[in-house]
Amino acid sequence: MSLRVVKEAARCATPDGSARKGGAYILPARDLIAHHIEVQVEGTQLDGMICLAGCDKTAPGQLMAAARLNIPTILASGGYQASGEWRGRHVDIEDVFLQSTDVAAGRMSVQDLGEMADRAIRSPGVCAGMGTANSMHIVSEALGMMLPGHAPVRAGSAKMLENGRHFISKSISPSPTLRKQHLSA
Numbered sequence: 027m028s029l030r031v032v033k034e035a036a037r038c039a040t041p042d043g044s045a046r047k048g049g050a051y052i053l054p055a056r057d058l059i060a061h062h063i064e065v066q067v068e069g070t071q072l073d074g075m076i077c078l079a080g081c082d083k084t085a086p087g088q089l090m091a092a093a094r095l096n097i098p099t100i101l102a103s104g105g106y107q108a109s110g111e112w113r114g115r116h117v118d119i120e121d122v123f124l125q126s127t128d129v130a131a132g133r134m135s136v137q138d139l140g141e142m143a144d145r146a147i148r149s150p151g152v153c154a155g156m157g158t159a160n161s162m163h164i165v166s167e168a169l170g171m172m173l174p175g176h177a178p179v180r181a182g183s184a185k186m187l188e189n190g191r192h193f194i195s196k197s198i199s200p201s202p203t204l205r206k207q208h209l210s211a
Contacts, residue, residue: 038062052083059087060094067095074098079172081152085162089171101172102189103163105181108148117146118154151181 038058067075077088079101092099109118122143128134152159163177179186 056083056087059083060090063088063091064095077101078104079163079166080104082158085166089166101166103172103177103179105151105179105186106154106160107151108180109154110145110148112142112145117142119146120153120155122146149181
């Protein structure tokens with residue numbers, strides 16, 4: 027019987043909207059994620075990875091690290107946020123982003139925006155819109171680095187829990203899946 031050791035390795039995941047310099051840290055943050063994963067994996071001599079993909083740069087950084095490390099790896103989507111209703115209409119985080127300009131212009135109060143946000147963000151997960159996070163989860167699936175049918179899935183849903191059970195028995199390595207032409211711009 028072989029010894030199996032599981033190690034959780036946290037890494038940075040700064041959202042694009044929090045960068046004070048107009049998104050100047052987007053690509054460096056992605057590279058930092060990739061390098062941090064590589065240091066953790068190489069330093070502890072791990073044999074494989076299950077990467078939980080979240081916002082924006084996490085999936086690209088994880089794919090970069092997986093390609094360079096070339097060990098059995100699979101990405102698991104953290105899922106997207108459940109949305110809700112506010113004053114009789116459907117709202118999600120994208121609506122909150124858009125309405126924040128109305129607060130700046132004096133057409134909406136901060137209290138109303140806060141109430142909208144409370145209704146728009148009903149669960150953990152990445153932004154519900156088809157932005158970088160959900161797009162990269164779908165790309166990861168298309169590349170074969172995420173199991174089919176795993177993106178996009180709502181965070182905490184029955185489908186997400188069912189998908190999680192499939193990760194236990196899979197061993198997917200990047201080398202037969204990721205090719206240089208997939209990763210070059």
